[in-house]
Amino acid sequence: MTGRSPAALVTLGEAMAVAAATEPGPLATGTPLRLGWAGAEATVAIGVSRLGHTAAWTGRVGDDAAGAMILAGLRAEGVDVSAARTDPAAPTGLMLRERRTADRLRVSYYRAGLAGSRLTPEDLDEERITGARVLHVTGITPALSATARAAVEHAVSFARAAGVTVSFDVNHRERLWSRAEAAEVLARLLPYADIVFAGPEEAALFVPDVPEDEPGRMARALTRLGPGQAVLKLGARGALVATADDALHVRPAVPVTAVDPVGAGDAFVSGYLAALLDGSPVEQRLRLAALSGAFAVSVPGDWEGLPRRAELGLLAAQDVTR
Known part of the structure; x- marks a missing residue:
């Protein structure tokens, strides 16, 4: 990393080309x-970068037009991709998004054995992480391959x-x-996490004895597995955060027309982490x-x-605190 300024947020994972239908059917x-x-x-x-903080992404893309598009797009958004790899041995993955009906999406992935799944611990820039x-990591990358799983596990242990x-x-x-x-694999990441984000069904992977209709209990149970903060994403119902001192913070969703x-x-997640980097309290x-x-x-x-x-002020009228 010599000669490069450190990024406030570092993340690693898979990126792929998307071919999305523009009309229903x-x-x-x-x-x-x-x-x-x-x-x-x-x-x-990208979200953290747009909100004013430096961010870096590590991953593999193919040595092809799709890979070049992804790296150029990330650079254009101010994301540092200097640690990303162009893999000459595998193409970039692809996602097909079909609007099967006017309000129903159907997604197909072509990713097995492709560039994104070939991430390894050797691809990580440890100096950049420190x-x-x-x-920031997700549970998607460990599912892609044994080497990608090893990369995530190495990154979180090294960072911690x-x-x-x-x-x-x-x-x-x-x-x-x-x-x-x-559940078996991702449970190994929880003790390294300071903040865990999950939906109720995802939280149930780790706390199956807590009912999903009791998100506050679920979040508190997650903090007892290691993370100091557990953030439950509840979709249209909003979100809540439980902290290690047993405090519970609840936030309603901002009402908008979903497209x-x-x-x-x-x-x-990007908004939450940007505010964390701002030094803001949990409510903010x-x-x-x-x-x-x-x-x-x-x-x-x-x-x-x-x-x-x-x-951000464009949605100020809809941002009603309860």
Whole structure:
């Protein structure tokens, strides 16, 4: 990392090209598609960058047009990709998004054995991790391959030893692995996490004895497994945070017209972590997280709708604190 300024947030994971149908109906010859790209960790890096903090992303893309598009897009958003790898041995992954009906999306992934899944511990820039204030990982990357899993496990253990705040979004994907396997693997990450993000179904991977309709209890139970903060994302119902001192903070969602729900959770995380980097208290972290999520769902695409600081006032009228 010599000669480079440290990034406040460092993240690692998979990014892939996206071909998204622009009109409702089954995919068929002549279906109009919009080309773009996406990735959970990359979305968080973009969100944090747009909100005024430096961010870096590590991952692998293919030595192809899709990979070049992804890296150029991240650079354009101010995200440092100097530690990313272009893999000549595997192409960039692909996501197909079909608008099967006007209000139902259907997603297909082509990622097994492709560039994003070939991440290894050797790809990590340890000096960059120790220079960061926050390391952010998700439960998607460990599901991609044994080497990607090892990379995440090495990153969180290395960051924790260096005193870097570790953020972990469970982000369970049932198409990638079973709940039983996910619970076994991801439970190993919890003791390294300072902050864990989850939905009720994801939290149930680790605290199956707590009813999902009691999110406050679920969040408190998660803090007893290691994280100092457990953030439960409740969708349209808002979110809540339990802290290690048993405090509970609740935040309603910001009411907006939802256009595309994909990426809302990652947008929420980016707002929370940006406010953490601001030095804001938990209540303000939840506020910025809720605003970021509301902006994201109001625009088609995973990350395109993420807000900049100057835009936050656009939803001020809807941001009603209860």
